[in-house]
Amino acid sequence: MTNTQACLITIGDELLIGQVIDTNSAWIAQQLNAEGIDVTKRIAVGDTDKDIRDVLDEEIPKADLVIITGGLGPTSDDITKPLLCDYFGGKLVVNERVRQHLLDIFARRNRPILERNMKQAEVPDNCTVLFNRMGTAPGMLFTKGEKRIISLPGVPFEMMNIMEHEVLPLLRKLATGExxxxxxxxxxxxxxxxxxxxxxxxxxxxxxxxxxxxxxxxxxxxxxxxxxxxxxxxxxxxxxxxxxxxxxxxxxxxxxLEDQSLQEILSNTLKTKKLTIGFAESCTGGCLGHYMTQVPGASEYFYGSMVCYQNHIKESVLGVKAGTLAEHGAVSAQTAIEMAQGAQRLLKADYTLSVTGMLGPFDEGVKSGKVWMAVAHGTGVITKDFTFHYDRARNKEMAVQMGMLLLWKVINGKL
Amino acid sequence: MTNTQACLITIGDELLIGQVIDTNSAWIAQQLNAEGIDVTKRIAVGDTDKDIRDVLDEEIPKADLVIITGGLGPTSDDITKPLLCDYFGGKLVVNERVRQHLLDIFARRNRPILERNMKQAEVPDNCTVLFNRMGTAPGMLFTKGEKRIISLPGVPFEMMNIMEHEVLPLLRKLATGExxxxxxxxxxxxxxxxxxxxxxxxxxxxxxxxxxxxxxxxxxxxxxxxxxxxxxxxxxxxxxxxxxxxxxxxxxxxxxLEDQSLQEILSNTLKTKKLTIGFAESCTGGCLGHYMTQVPGASEYFYGSMVCYQNHIKESVLGVKAGTLAEHGAVSAQTAIEMAQGAQRLLKADYTLSVTGMLGPFDEGVKSGKVWMAVAHGTGVITKDFTFHYDRARNKEMAVQMGMLLLWKVINGKL
CATH class of the missing domain: 3.30.70.2860 (Alpha-Beta Plaits)
Incomplete structure (x- = not known):
């Protein structure tokens, strides 16, 4: 028996003009994949009646499961619900559970409830309602022969909640194949x-x-x-x-050997070895701290980060010498060393990492970003320099990844 | 005359199992839109010969322009180039300019050049080569009647460079419509x-x-x-x-009234009013500093951020009183005030913003994150509390956005 074949459809002009990045599809694909369902295609179309109907006409025959996100909000550019209702030959009726849920939400938030909000209690009479605990727009499940078509709101945490509580349990019941x-x-x-x-x-x-x-x-x-x-x-x-x-x-x-982020890998090492870390960040602007604190429980090993975006802060807070900055410049091994050592004095963590560099945009003639890093531990310090060839955002991402990797290598004795 | 209708196709299994998020399509859509080209559909398919051919069969008749990204690398899962060559009825031949470019790149990086790398100098004899200054895989332009089909590497900065230097100038020449x-x-x-x-x-x-x-x-x-x-x-x-x-x-x-990010809007205000800022971040972990330094030239007004992820750092570096933490807790107006004032002493910026809170994951029974913020300026200080109902990542994003908004409002006298 072959696996269920799924197609993901995202609705919204904002995806076609590039105003937002689609993170929903990646998340849904991961969940389906873990259930043994193959996602064979992902499609984004605009808030246009004909385009949505065309894509349904084309994709429903090819897939066993179609999951549609977006276009369920209360404003006039949200056309998915009446369209699907009509497409599958139903009519809109008030759903009592959804109506009560809406009244509860607005009462709790102490907000006036508008006619357009109450419209969200109307659902097609030919669908199964997928209850939305986190918001006002319910999900919907339509059936066409053996095929299942699911419509979910585009707001990520609402979509995720309906997937977890309504859609995935249903798909598990229907599961077949490899x-x-x-x-x-x-x-x-x-x-x-x-x-x-x-x-x-x-x-x-x-x-x-x-x-x-x-x-x-x-x-x-x-x-x-x-x-x-x-x-x-x-x-x-x-x-x-x-x-x-x-x-x-x-x-x-x-x-x-796990599909983890570098911040998770570094965190595991720190927990296992019972070590603590801190940062002195210049060009990364706090992004190293941001990544490390994406991992829940980071306070166990992450003390903090001194983001010193100006030379006078490097001097006054981290104790970098004015002479060092004058002689070697802010982007130098010497400044990186004094920053890492300053962070040790300030934060008293086992290992401190400093990052100082130029990430762009660059002046005429300069094509790449130079970055110096230092890791201080006890009385020892190690430095390393990098050259990044991309734009400001990507150079920052590279510096953060390389910083975490350097720290991981030093701590694991792999440098 | 109607506008050029474009379809974007992304190739790669990683998009269908949700291992990466597609940021390329949003960027390409923005660029095309600015040229008056309508993106009517975005599609992602896997590294599967039949699926790619099917999607080309279906979409080329409907669009004027098809832009394909991905699947051009040197490894065996990269099948786009030979597939397109065959699909449009050509054969692979060595392109001398690409070959020389490859030799130069590997010489410059001092890396051995492999047979599989030299394969990248082979291009279909029925395409126009779109030169890739930033990497080894060339872009390709195929023509079928009035229709144009463009294939680009999936590595974002390579794709962007070819778009800017090769594709957009070409599209401008062909531009018609509204x-x-x-x-x-x-x-x-x-x-x-x-x-x-x-x-x-x-x-x-x-x-x-x-x-x-x-x-x-x-x-x-x-x-x-x-x-x-x-x-x-x-x-x-x-x-x-x-x-x-x-x-x-x-x-x-x-x-x-501009389509800008909040960090850009705040930066403009700071530059206009010639003011400087600094942060004391606890739960946001450095993300506020990260966002502010996304804007080039941030060193003009952004001094730095003290990320203090542990109470003892709040005390030793920012001077938050042990009694305050014991009596009111780390998530309180009083702690936020002392953090913002501590950041003022440490960074000496005109305005300092502090953020302290719980973002999740939460223990049984706790459903939302409480966050306190304070803005200190001169001898004055303003506090505000927030409750966020989402998961850790989204709560952090909300805290960062609300922090920048609070600072903007205080500075503009709109609170």
Whole structure:
């Protein structure tokens, strides 16, 4: 039996003019994949009646499951609900549970309830309502023969809540077909071409039901193995063995065998080794602290970060010497060292990392950003310099990733 | 004459399993839109020969322009180039300019050049090469009758560079049809339903060639007017007049009349008023500093941020009293006040903003995050508390946005 094939459709002009980035589809795809459902296509169309009907006409015959997000709000550019109602031949009727929920929400927020809000209690009589605990627009499930078409609000946390409480439990009941197993090898230090050469024979020996993909990003490469089989237990063992074989071959560049972010990997190391860290950030502007505190429980090992975006703050707060700045400049090994040591005095963490550099935009003739970093620990200090060739935003992302990697390497004695 | 209709196709399994978020499509859509090209559909498909061919068969007849990204790398999961070559009936031949460029890149990086890298110098003999200054995979332009099909690498800065230097100049030469003009009204303080009621009559009076969209995000709502006409100059005046009318009606909630981020709006205010700022961040972990330093030239007004993720750092670096923490807790008006005042002593900026709170994940029974903020200026200090109902990441984003908004309001005397 083949797996359920899903198509994701996102509705909204804002996606076609690039005013917002679609994060919903990636999240939905992850959830479906974990249930053994293949997403074969993702489509974004505008708030246009004909375009939406065309895409439904085209995609419903090809997929077993269609999940539509967006266009369910209370304003006039939200046309999805009446359109779907009509498309599947129903009419709008007030749903008592949704109506009561709306009245409760507005009473709780102490906001006036408008006619256009009460309209949200109307749902097609030919759908199953997917209750929205987090907001005012209910989700809807339509059935057409064996096919299921689901419509969800575009607001991410509302969509996620309906997926978790309504959609995924339903899909689990209907589940059929093969299991899908992913395993990742997270590497840093070589490009994808060199890695591909090193593992040529292993890649060639992979059985047809296990696929390898290369995902390069910000100076690191993730290798992803994806296996499919009816026998999930055997498949898990099998994919794990291939992962092990690749990891042994790539030994010195492997950072982790989980699909985790670098901040999660570094956090795990710090918790295991019971170490604490702090930062002195100049060009990264606080982004290192921001990434580390994305991980819940970061207060266990993350003390803080002194963001010193101006030289006089580097001097007055971190104790960088005026002479150092005058002689070597703010972007230098010496300044990085004094920043990291200043952060040690200020924060008293086991390891402190400093970052100082130029990320762009650059003046005429300058094409790349120079960044110096230092890691201080006890009386020791290590420095490293980087050159980034991209724009301001990407150079900052690179500096943050390379900073976390440097700290991870120093702490694990891998430098 | 109607506008060029474009379809964007992204290739890669990573998009269908949700391992990466597609930021390329939003950027490309913005660029095309600015040239008067309508993006009518965005599609993501996997690295599967049949799926890619099917989507080309379906979409090329409907669009004037198809832009494909991804699948051009040097590894075996990158199948786009030979597929397109075959689809349009060509064969692969070595391109001398690309070959020389590859040799130069590897020489400069002092890296060994592999057979699989040199393969990237092969291009279909039925395409126009779009030179890739920033990387190894060239872009390609195929022509089918009046239709143009463009293939670009998926690495964002490579794609952007080819778009800017090769694709957009070409599209400008071919440009026909109506001009598109967007104007935005950035509001904070009311939800989209209330706004819609307030401007009901204005929205109803809009001419058919001007459309209004509501884009709510993180406690703020952007209203976007989009006009289309053959007479760009008159259209610009017209859209501006409607924008003015809406802005007057919504007066007390309007933050800006540009489609800018809050960090850009705040930066403009600081530059105009020649003021400096600094932060004391607890729960936002450095994200406020990160956002402010996204704006080039931030060192003119942004001094720095003390990220104090632990109470003992709040005490030792910012001088928050142990008694205050013990009596009122870290999440309190009193702690926020002492943090903002401590940041004033430390950073000596005109205005300092402090943020302290709980963003989640929460223990059983706790459903929302409480955050206190304070703004200190001279001897004065203002506090404000917030309750956020979402998950850790979204609550952090809300806290950062509300922090910048609070600072903007205090500085502009709008609180």
């Amino acid at each position: 299991a899908i197993v992913h395993r990742t090898i997270f590497t840093a230090g070589e490009g994808e071409s060199i890695i591909a050469e090193k593992i040529l024979d292993i890649e060639a020996a992979l059985p047809p039901h296990i696929k390898l993909a290369y995902l390069p990003n910000a100076g690191m490469v993730r290798l992803r193995l994806t296996g499919r089989s009816n026998d999930k237990k055997t498949l898990e063992q099998e994919v794990r063995q291939w992962q092990q074989q690749l990891a042994e071959r790539l030994d010195n560049i492997v950072i982790a | 001009a598109i003009v967007h104007r935005t009204i950035f509001t904070a303080g009311e939800g989209e339903s209330i706004i819609a009621e307030k401007i009901l009559d204005i929205e109803a009076a809009l001419p058919p060639h001007i459309k209004l969209a509501y884009l709510p995000n993180a406690g703020m709502v952007r209203l976007r007017l989009t006009g289309r006409s053959n007479d760009k100059k008159t259209l610009e005046q017209e859209v501006r007049q409607w924008q003015q009318q809406l802005a007057e009606r919504l007066d007390n909630i309007v933050i800006a």
